[in-house]
Amino acid sequence: xxxxxxxxxxxxxxxxxxxxxxxxxxxxxxxxxxxxxxxxxxxxxxxxxxxxxxxxxxxxxxxxxxxxxxxxxxxxxxxxxxxxxxxxxxxxxxxxxxxxxxxxxxxxxxxxxxxxxxxxxxxxxxxxxxxxxxxxxxxxxxxxxxxxxxxxxxxxxxxxxxxxxxxxxxxxxxxxxxxxxxxxxxxxxxxxxxxxxxxxxxxxxxxxxxxxxxxxxxxxxxxxxxxxxxxxxxxxxxxxxxxxxxxxxxxxxxxxxxxxxxxxxxxxxxxxxxxxxxxxxxxxxxxxxxxxxxxxxxxxxxxxxxxxxxxxxxxxxxxxxxxxxxxxxxxxxxxxxxxxxxxxxxxxxxxxxxxxxxxxxxxxxxxxxxxxxxxxxxxxxxxxxxxxxxxxxxxxxxx
Ligand code: JHZ
Numbered sequence: 050x051x052x053x054x055x056x057x058x059x060x061x062x063x064x065x066x067x068x069x070x071x072x073x074x075x076x077x078x079x080x081x082x083x084x085x086x087x088x089x090x091x092x093x094x095x096x097x098x099x100x101x102x103x104x105x106x107x108x109x110x111x112x113x114x115x116x117x118x119x120x121x122x123x124x125x126x127x128x129x130x131x132x133x134x135x136x137x138x139x140x141x142x143x144x145x146x147x148x149x150x151x152x153x154x155x156x157x158x159x160x161x162x163x164x165x166x167x168x169x170x171x172x173x174x175x176x177x178x179x180x181x182x183x184x185x186x187x188x189x190x191x192x193x194x195x196x197x198x199x200x201x202x203x204x205x206x207x208x209x210x211x212x213x214x215x216x217x218x219x220x221x222x223x224x225x226x227x228x229x230x231x232x233x234x235x236x237x238x239x240x241x242x243x244x245x246x247x248x249x250x251x252x253x254x255x256x257x258x259x260x261x262x263x264x265x266x267x268x269x270x271x272x273x274x275x276x277x278x279x280x281x282x283x284x285x286x287x288x289x290x291x292x293x294x295x296x297x298x299x300x301x302x303x304x305x306x307x308x309x310x311x312x313x314x315x316x317x318x319x320x321x322x323x324x325x326x327x328x329x330x331x332x333x334x335x336x337x338x339x340x341x342x343x344x345x346x347x348x349x350x351x352x353x354x355x356x357x358x359x360x361x362x363x364x365x366x367x368x369x370x371x372x373x374x375x376x377x378x379x380x381x382x383x384x385x386x387x388x389x390x391x392x393x394x395x396x397x398x399x400x401x402x403x404x405x406x407x408x409x410x411x412x413x414x415x416x417x418x419x420x421x422x423x424x425x426x427x428x429x430x431x432x433x434x435x436x437x438x439x440x441x442x443x444x445x446x447x448x
Contacts, residue, residue, distance in 0.1 A: 053094060054325040055082040055245070055332060057368045059393075062102055063249035063360035064109050066389035066398060075393065076101060080364070082248055084325050090260040091236055091325070096210050097250040099180060103161045103208075108385035109360070110165070111146040116422055118146050120280050121203070124232075125150030132228055134198030138189075140181050140219075141205025145169040157194065159185070181209060186218040196224035204281065207233040207254045216268035220291065226299040229270065229289040236260075237314055238283025240324065242442040244417075245332040245368075246361035247282070257319050258285060258310040265289060274304045282418040282441065285310070336369045338444035343375045343413075352409045353438070355379040356423055357416025358386045358398045365415075365440065366394035373397070376413055380404055406430040411446070413438045 057080040067075065081094040111117050125147060128134070137151050142158030144165050149172065158176035160166040166178035179185050200219055209215045219229050234247045236257040247255065262272055274288035290301045318324040346353060355362065358381040365371070372394050379391060380401040387400045406412065406427060414420055417439045424437065431437075436448045 050086045051083040051092075051094075052086060052322055053081055053083045054322070055248075055329040056080075057082070057245070057248060057332075057364060060249065060364065060367050061392035062097065063251055063363040063392060064102070064107060065392045066108055066358070066386050067392065067395075068389060069395075072390075072395060077393070078250065080248065080250070080368075082325075084322055085260075086322070088260050088263045089257060089320055090212075090264065091255045091257070093248065093250070093253050096253050099161070099208075099210070102251055103180075105162065105164050107162045107165075108383055110144045110383060110385070112144050113383040114419070116419060117280070121147040122150055124203075124286075128199060128201070128230065132199055134227070136195060136197045136224070137199045137201065138197045138222065140200065140202040141208070142166075142169055142174070142176060145172055145174065147201065147203065148172070148174045157189070181205075181215060181218060183214055183218040183221060186221040189222060194222075196227060197222050198224050198227045200227065200229045202229075202231040204233060204284075206231045207256055208251050210253050212254065212264050213268055216265060216270055219289075220269055223291065225291065227290070228301075230286060231289075232278065232280070232284050232286045234281050235277070235283045235285045237317060237319065240317070240319070240328050242282065243328070243331050243335055244282050244361075244441045245328075245335070246359075246364040246440075249360050249364045251360060256285070256287075257314050258287070258307070259314050259319055261287060262307075262311065266292065271303070272307050273301045275306045275310045277310070280418070335440055335444060339365070339369050339440050340371070342438065342444055342446070343371065346411060347375055351411055352377060353411040353413060354404065354406075354409045355396070355413040355415045356401070356427075357381060357414065357419065358383070358391055359415045361417075362415030363392045363394075366391060366396065371396075377409070378404065379415060406435060407433045409435065411436050411438050417441045 059077045060080040083094050137156040140159045142148050142160045153173035158169045158174050161180045163178045166176040169176040233256050236255045239247050269292050270289050271292045276286040278284040293300045353376050355376050358379045373396050378397045386398045389398050431448050436446050
């Protein structure tokens with residue numbers, strides 16, 4: 050049974066940055082969030098058709114978030130050392146930041162956005178520009194690929210609607226000793242930090258280890274290790290192997306980290322509906338606090354802009370009904386977002402270089418997950434009396 054606990058209002062596609070001429074045709078949907086009492090999975094109620102999201106216009110590129118480039122290089126080095134895989138596949142390879150760390154003869158990518166798949170194909174990594182399905186896994190087999198020793202996916206599995214289908218397709222291509230490693234935002238960290246803005250069309254599910262453990266086991270896979278990561282405001286890296294129902298598959302002992310994470314989640318109350326009702330109350334308070342703060346500052350004649358035109362800020366701006374009357378513009382390092390307007394709230398997105406930060410009194414951190422990196426880059430703004438605003442874990446002004 051699915052029980053609804055949060056309503057984030059009418060929302061656009063989080064990464065559908067748009068031109069002024071397209072404002073009237075913008076697609077919107079109801080962003081509501083539900084708890085599955087059986088599997089304990091958190092999902093959005095109304096899924097958005099993936100073709101609407103992941104297409105030739107999809108602008109998010111990992112290579113434009115430089116701290117993530119370092120993260121994926123280090124991750125690849127660690128996986129190489131730990132598992133020494135001969136064959137590697139990445140699901141959701143984006144513009145190739147992770148793939149590039151592997152030899153291209155034995156590494157393939159899966160990426161539905163054609164413009165990204167072209168980049169990695171051009172680099173010599175065979176990339177299937179398709180959505181991840183059992184049908185695609187069959188096609189890859191029929192194309193003559195041997196099973197993969199490492200299947201990796203970062204910020205991708207929680208983007209897929211049908212998880213049983215997803216995991217069946219992984220199992221179909223995972224070698225008998227193989228590991229499936231995936232990273233996604235952590236539900237526990239979202240609840241702890243009140244970072245409700247991780248919820249948007251691209252994230253039809255928000256994963257706990259508890260729910261994943263239930264779903265993976267049903268699909269003949271098991272979690273044998275979990276790493277808690279700081280990226281994207283708190284993510285989990287989940288290591289999965291075949292469930293060894295017979296000796297054909299390698300037995301990987303389940304490490305302590307799995308039990309520790311399951312216990313942490315249980316103790317926090319992730320299995321109980323009440324914890325989600327309490328979260329919804331905190332989310333509502335966060336909205337009221339942010340609107341109150343921005344309105345007061347504006348009434349006091351202060352100027353406010355934002356750094357990081359993130360998927361997350363689409364949720365915040367639309368839920369809190371924040372537009373250019375409160376936040377004058379957003380800067381972002383991604384060229385494809387520049388010159389466009391933010392989804393739903395229609396705030397102009399510009400190149401950081403075109404803005405003198407000292408013309409503003411406050412900067413709202415749309416990319417609060419890069420708070421330290423941004424604060425460090427913008428020391429001059431602080432020295433000139435500027436202040437930052439963040440809403441995570443609660444609405445705060447700091448300098
Ligand atoms: P960032 C993305 O969400 C999308 P977003 C995706 N759906 C997903 O699952 C999550 O990641 C986990 C810019 N920036 O990483 C670059 C600056 O302008 O928080 C990016 O556009 N200046 C795949 O969009 C944005 O901010 C800077 O100094 O919420 C950051 O986006 C830095 C460091 C970044 O992800």
